[in-house]
Structures are given as structure tokens and as C-alpha cells.
Amino acid sequence: MNPFTDPITVSHYLAVGAVLFVTGAVCMATKRNVLGVLMGVELVLNGANLNFIAFGSRFLRSETIGLDGELIALFVIVLAAAEAAVALAIALNFYNNHTTIDVDQADELKG
Amino acid sequence: MMHVPLAALDWQAIFFYLYALLACGFGLAVLASSNIVRMAFYLTLSLGATAGLFFLAGAEFIGAMQLLIYVGGTLVLLIFGVMLTAQDRFISMKTGAGEWVLGAVVGASLLLLLLRAGMSVESWTTPRADRSAIAMADARTTAPIGMALSGVRVDKLDPENQRLARGMSGYLLPFVIISMHLLVVLIGAGYMARTKRVAKGALAEQAAPAVPKARPRRPKSVTAGIVSGIVVNALLALFCFAVAVRERSTQSAAEQGIGAWLQRVVDWSDAAPNWFWPTLGLLFLASVLLLIVVYNWQRWGVVGLIATALVQALIVWNAGLGWLAVVALLAVTLVPALVLVGLLNATKPSLWSQMD
Amino acid sequence: MARYINATLLDPFAGLFGYHVPVDSAVGYFVAALIHVLLLLQVVAVGALVFIWLERKVAGRIQDRLGPTRVGGRFGWLQTLADGLKLITKEDITPKDADHLLFKLAPYVSFAAGFCAYIPLPFANGWVAQEVNVAVFFFVAVLGLEVFGVILAGYASGSKWSLFGGMREAAQVVSYEVPIGICIVIPCLIAGSLNLVTIGNQQAGFFTNWFIFHDPFTFLVFWVYFTCAVASVNRAPFDLAEAESELVAGFHTEYSGLRWSYFFMAEYGSMFSVSLLAAILFFGGWNGPIPIFGPQMLDIAYGPNDVAFSPGGMIANFFGVMNVMLKAVFGVTVMMWVRWTLPRLRIDQVMTTCLKYCVPLAAFCFIGAVGWKLAEIPFLNDLAPVYKQGIGVVRESWVLREPLPVPSAENPPAAEAAPPAEATETTAAPVAAEARVAQGGLR
Numbered sequence: 001m002n003p004f005t006d007p008i009t010v011s012h013y014l015a016v017g018a019v020l021f022v023t024g025a026v027c028m029a030t031k032r033n034v035l036g037v038l039m040g041v042e043l044v045l046n047g048a049n050l051n052f053i054a055f056g057s058r059f060l061r062s063e064t065i066g067l068d069g070e071l072i073a074l075f076v077i078v079l080a081a082a083e084a085a086v087a088l089a090i091a092l093n094f095y096n097n098h099t100t101i102d103v104d105q106a107d108e109l110k111g
Numbered sequence: 112m113m114h115v116p117l118a119a120l121d122w123q124a125i126f127f128y129l130y131a132l133l134a135c136g137f138g139l140a141v142l143a144s145s146n147i148v149r150m151a152f153y154l155t156l157s158l159g160a161t162a163g164l165f166f167l168a169g170a171e172f173i174g175a176m177q178l179l180i181y182v183g184g185t186l187v188l189l190i191f192g193v194m195l196t197a198q199d200r201f202i203s204m205k206t207g208a209g210e211w212v213l214g215a216v217v218g219a220s221l222l223l224l225l226l227r228a229g230m231s232v233e234s235w236t237t238p239r240a241d242r243s244a245i246a247m248a249d250a251r252t253t254a255p256i257g258m259a260l261s262g263v264r265v266d267k268l269d270p271e272n273q274r275l276a277r278g279m280s281g282y283l284l285p286f287v288i289i290s291m292h293l294l295v296v297l298i299g300a301g302y303m304a305r306t307k308r309v310a311k312g313a314l315a316e317q318a319a320p321a322v323p324k325a326r327p328r329r330p331k332s333v334t335a336g337i338v339s340g341i342v343v344n345a346l347l348a349l350f351c352f353a354v355a356v357r358e359r360s361t362q363s364a365a366e367q368g369i370g371a372w373l374q375r376v377v378d379w380s381d382a383a384p385n386w387f388w389p390t391l392g393l394l395f396l397a398s399v400l401l402l403i404v405v406y407n408w409q410r411w412g413v414v415g416l417i418a419t420a421l422v423q424a425l426i427v428w429n430a431g432l433g434w435l436a437v438v439a440l441l442a443v444t445l446v447p448a449l450v451l452v453g454l455l456n457a458t459k460p461s462l463w464s465q466m467d
Numbered sequence: 468m469a470r471y472i473n474a475t476l477l478d479p480f481a482g483l484f485g486y487h488v489p490v491d492s493a494v495g496y497f498v499a500a501l502i503h504v505l506l507l508l509q510v511v512a513v514g515a516l517v518f519i520w521l522e523r524k525v526a527g528r529i530q531d532r533l534g535p536t537r538v539g540g541r542f543g544w545l546q547t548l549a550d551g552l553k554l555i556t557k558e559d560i561t562p563k564d565a566d567h568l569l570f571k572l573a574p575y576v577s578f579a580a581g582f583c584a585y586i587p588l589p590f591a592n593g594w595v596a597q598e599v600n601v602a603v604f605f606f607v608a609v610l611g612l613e614v615f616g617v618i619l620a621g622y623a624s625g626s627k628w629s630l631f632g633g634m635r636e637a638a639q640v641v642s643y644e645v646p647i648g649i650c651i652v653i654p655c656l657i658a659g660s661l662n663l664v665t666i667g668n669q670q671a672g673f674f675t676n677w678f679i680f681h682d683p684f685t686f687l688v689f690w691v692y693f694t695c696a697v698a699s700v701n702r703a704p705f706d707l708a709e710a711e712s713e714l715v716a717g718f719h720t721e722y723s724g725l726r727w728s729y730f731f732m733a734e735y736g737s738m739f740s741v742s743l744l745a746a747i748l749f750f751g752g753w754n755g756p757i758p759i760f761g762p763q764m765l766d767i768a769y770g771p772n773d774v775a776f777s778p779g780g781m782i783a784n785f786f787g788v789m790n791v792m793l794k795a796v797f798g799v800t801v802m803m804w805v806r807w808t809l810p811r812l813r814i815d816q817v818m819t820t821c822l823k824y825c826v827p828l829a830a831f832c833f834i835g836a837v838g839w840k841l842a843e844i845p846f847l848n849d850l851a852p853v854y855k856q857g858i859g860v861v862r863e864s865w866v867l868r869e870p871l872p873v874p875s876a877e878n879p880p881a882a883e884a885a886p887p888a889e890a891t892e893t894t895a896a897p898v899a900a901e902a903r904v905a906q907g908g909l910r
Contacts, residue, residue, distance in 0.1 A: 008238065020135065020161070031204075050164060070170045084189060085297060
């Protein structure tokens, strides 16, 4: 079976979404830089968005969840932007107070 | 390589593999790189490739939104953050080998689980039956999305399951909630990330604990006056609220004890509007609070006491209960307030001048 | 176009060798895409050539001198060619502290984003590289990607001043995206579509049909859009990022030779593309002031539903291209004129202009334009209308025409689809249809 002649199904998209999700999760777990962790969060949200779009796409299957998939993805994009803004503000404050951006140094509840 | 005629190639598949490879490849590059600026750049490319995947799946509005908001907004913000904290020693931070091993093990197991789940459902692994009927019109989702966000689901005009038709509401409520949420979040983030200009001297001052201001000795008469005023006003407030409750209660009039007394007061004030007694009670409570304020050396408490007394007199006079009631009220409220003012000014140096 | 190439060019050619090329073949699509890309590249490259020469001439005249007069005859036509030759032969220097990969990549990122913005822009009726249904949206999104090239260049140069210049410019471009977005939405809501070909076609007829004359708010919005567009492409008076007297050259200080010329091509390309967008959105695009080729006079232009080839239609489209180019070039000339007339703004003045003046003005005009259109107050657009714009011009097939019965168990609601009509105006029907949609039980 030539992969280039088989039509694309929802599972293909789910696989890509899974890879992005796992990459983001491992990124969140292993990066020492706060902004690296944030990038992991963005990757995770993108993997999830890909899943939603795949389920709502009319090109990939006949019975879909239709617009719901796209609308949920829209809301996720917007909320991810808001969350990135707040997380960056926290990171900047942390950097200003401790002069380091290493998450391993953020181990006290004070300040 | 086997000979595949050009017409048999599924171009959607080819472009899908291209974009998928770019997205996953750059995602893994984000993971593997240790230079924070390059990580940001690879993330940009990965998200751009994901937008391409969105376009391929027929969600053109969401693809454009991804480029506009995610890549053009969120990532610019992220890169600003990277630039602001990009000192030499923070640009490349390496993680220990042990953490990599742990991360790899957990990641691999999660990936296997997700891939297995993704291939498990029959409906997800079969492509669309009538692939020749795929039209660009299916991708024109902009206007239906706009209508759905206004509350009208034009994509579900004739639902197959009639019993679900009543539940096909639009997305108006989440839309409004998200707008409010964004407003709050952005204001909050902007406030949190503001530049705080703290001078060196001010820092020392903030470090020292706040010393309470020294107050002069208060003569016993003034203290007694304030405390008795609090007690009397509290009792009067209680009385007013009791009358108000009695007024509103529908049970038959109790003929003995406090109930009878209260009933007499209610009958006497029949002409007054029905907000009379609760308001009077609230104003007495306000006087209690203002007396506490005066106890805490604030001048505006005294001003408030006089004002409250006058307002109460106005209400009583307006209620048409007779000038005797007005005079009685003034005697209970205004006269003690004026006596208090006199007492505050009696000492030398006067307490009034030492309040703030 | 791809099918045309397949059927009429490739099939006979391959037939000579005994092969058959079907209409759907991918080869035709690739060839068509290649032709589109080459045409657009030619627009950008030759445009940059012409604009650099034009800028030097305009600057000279404003400063009471002649500008280039030696290379290529009396008017110095080929000055830019000489400049290009000089740039190509310069030594390619990469600073020691620079991040090599990002340093070399930054000009290409900037140029690629600027070039991709030409994909949804139509030059005539149907003459567009890719007719995207969300064309305006796509344009704004891609324009926002240009800031990455700037930031990367500023950071990767390895010098603090380049970083400052890059950050300032990025902040400026990103801030001005907000008023540009609001300004761009107003002609879209007048036309009822994000498709640029539709928006251009809606302005057919006399020049009174152009959207800039739709209501005074849109007229005001055009000026706000122009200001914000000038700020967005970092032209004076908003060009503090390249302020020669302060930061040497801002984010592209360390770039020399051909790399620098990429940034310059990206800048002139962006200038031309925002002018082109303004021409299509506000000034009628490829429609001239008098409808010569339209149904009123010569009647050789393509109609709304024509698919066959017609020589008259091609001639009409050529003149349309000339129209839209003239308008866009005029816009670029105005930008140059403004550059050499006004002094430069400081960064806080730039931000003040954006946040305190442009955004409230654009938002106020937005509400005004929406109200004007909802109340259907007549203005210049109604003098000689060709495609009258009602409130909900029927363009989507799901707008209902029949009143819906209340959904109960026996009679499921049936939606009779109205035929998608691009040009017909139905003021009464869409208003009533929207009312029926609201009360038709769609909860």
C-alpha cells in the first residue's frame, strides 16, 4: 500500500496531534527555562486543536461533528493566547525578583 | 520505486505528509534544542505548519485564525519575553541526562497509548466514502461560524435527530464570556508586567514596619460619651428593625408583651411609607459605625453623625408623624452629636485639632 | 487555469509522444502555480526597482534638486539596476557575535511573509493567484508574520542597538495591527464578504460606487487606515526603527549587500501590497471611474457568471489591472511624499498615535458605519448603483425564504435554500428572512 495513494483519514490527523501533544508534554517536563515550559504548553494545545479540527472536518469523513470542532478549536486558540499573556507576566515578575529564569530555582513559596 | 501514474497520486496525502513532517519535525526540534531563541523560532515554524494542516482539513477560518492569533500574536509575545530575559547565561540551559531518560520513557508510553487509541475506532480509520464529492464549498465555514457565534446554528438546520433540535443553541454565551475573560486577563497581565519604579529610599521605608501614629490622651468624658452613643444607637436600630418586622408579619397581633407594644407603634405610624422603619434602622446602624470611626480619630465621623441626624429628621418629618416625633428624634440624635463636638473642643489643646 | 493548461497545451504536446494528459492532472496545477508565482515575483521585484528610482526622484524634487539623472538616459531609469549590481558585488560580512543560522534566515523570513501577502490579492476580476474565501483575513494574518523577520534580524545581529531597534519596530508593527484590523473590517461589512474578488465586483459602475463614498465614516476610516498602514510598514514619519541619526540603521545595521536588499524589497513589497489592498477595499479596485467595458457601454467585460473565454473580457481585465496598479502606485507615491515632508515621530508619540487616536477613531467609525448601513441612509453610493447592497445580500445558500413551521414530531423543519445569487439585491427578503430565522425555532 503506497502511503501516497491512500486517502487521508481522521486517524492520520490524530497521530500528528498525538506526536505534538507528547512532544509538548515532554518539553514541559524537561525544560529548565520558564519560557521553554511555556512553549511546551503551546505545543500541547496545538495537538489538541488538531484533534478537534480533524473530528469536525468534512474532507476527512462523511459524518462529522461539523462546526462544533472548529468553534471549540477557536475558543482554545483564544484562551491559549490569554494564558500565554498571564504566564509571561508571571515569568517576567519572577525574573525581575530573582534574576534567574531557571524553573529549578523556583522552589520557595515566598516572594 | 514502483511506477505510479501521476494521476493516481493523492495530492491531499502528499501535502498532508509534508505539513505533518514539518509540524512534528519542528516540534521535536523545539524539544531537542537548548538555545531558547532557536526554540522560539522552531515553534513558530511548527505552528505555521499546523495552520497548513488546518487549511488542508477544510477549516480555512481556523487556519487563518491560527496564523493571526497564535503565530502573529502569542508567539510574538513569547519572543518578546525571550528577548527580555535573554542574558548570555540563560540562552542555553541544558537538562540532565536522567531527566531526559525519564521524560523519554513517559513520553514514549503516552505516545503509544494515544496512537493505539487513535487507530481503534472504525469510523476514524475509514476515509470519506464519496471523495469525488468533496468541494471547496465545504470549506467555506466563515459565515456559518459567524452565525453560530451570534446564536444561530445554520449548519444544523435540518437535524437528523429531531429530539436534539431544541438543544441546537448557538455559541453566543461562550463568545461573550470569552470576550470578558480576555479583557480581564489582558488588563491583569498588563498590570502584572508593568515596570515598577522603586527608588532606593522608598525601599528602605517599605522594609521598616509601620509605626502607628502617637495619639494624645483622651479624657474619660469623651470616651464615655462615644461608648454610650454606640450603645444607645444600637438599641434604637434594633427597635426600628423589630418594628419593621412586626409591620411585615402576617400573623395575628399578639396581645401581650413586647408584641403588643410593637403593634401599638406600628398602628401609630400607619401613615408612614413602608420603607420608613427599615431605613431609620439602617441610619441608626450607620451612626454606630460613624461613632466607631470617631473613636479612631477621624474627623469625618463627626461630620457624618450630624449629617445622619439631619437625614433622619428629614425622613421622620416627611413621613407625616407630627413635629413632636421630629423633635424627639433630634433630641436623641443631633443634640448628643453636638455635645460630642463641644467635648472634643473643650480640652486644651483641643482634641478636634489632633484628629485627622 | 490549470485545467486549461492541461487540456489545450499539455495534452497535444504529450500526444506527440503517445501519452495522454487528463484534465485533472497535477502537472497542469504545478505549471499554473509556477506561472502565478513568477508573475507575482515579477510584480514585487520590478516594483521594487521602479519604486526605489521613484523615491529618489520624488525625494529630489521635494528637496529642490533633480535626483538621479545619469544612468540610463536623462531620467536615470536604470539607477536601481546599478545599485543592485553594487549590492551584489559587496562583501558578505557576518558579525562574529551573530547567531549564524538566524542571521542568514531573517531576511528570507521577512521577504517570504511580504511576498505571501500577494497570494490573495486580485488584480482584476478573477485574476488572483489563489482565490481564498477569507482573503482579507489571510492578508492581515500574513502581514503580521513579517515582524518575525525583524525580531530575528535584531536579535541575531549580536549587537545591543540592533536588538533595541528590532524590539521597537516589532512593538510598533504589532500595535498598529489592531487599528488596521478594525479599519479593514469596515469595507468587508459593507460588502458582506471577506472575498476580495467579491468586494471588488461590488464596486462596479461609476466611481460613486466605491466604498470610500459609502458613508462619511468609511471616508474617515480610509485616512485612518492609510496612517496605520504607513506605520505598519515602518515608513516615515514612523520609521524610527531605521532612524539613521539614532540607531545607525536599527535592526538591519549589520546587514550589507544582497541581504540588505532583501529587507528593502520586503519593505517596498509591503508598501505596495497595503496600497493595493486599500485600492481594492476603498477605491473600487479594478473598476475605473467610468464603466467603459461594463454592461452600460461596451458590454464586453466578463459577466458575473461567465466561464468561457472571451477576448473582450480579457481586454477589460487588462484595463482593470492597469486601473488597480495606477491606484496602488499613487498610494505608494503619497507614502513617499509624506516621508520627505514630515519629521520623524518618537516612539512614545508613535504609540500615542496608535492607542489614543487611531484605535478610538477606528472604533467610533466602525460603530458609525454599522449604524449607517443598518439604517440604510442613502449617500453617494446610491446615485448610480449597479449592485445595490442591502443589509443581508443573499450570498449564502442557507438563508431561509419560507417561514419555518414550529418543529414538532410530525413535521420536521424544512429549509428551502435560496439559490446563491452574487449580485441580486433583496432588501426585504433578507431582513424578513433573518426575522424568520430568529423565530423559526432554531434554539
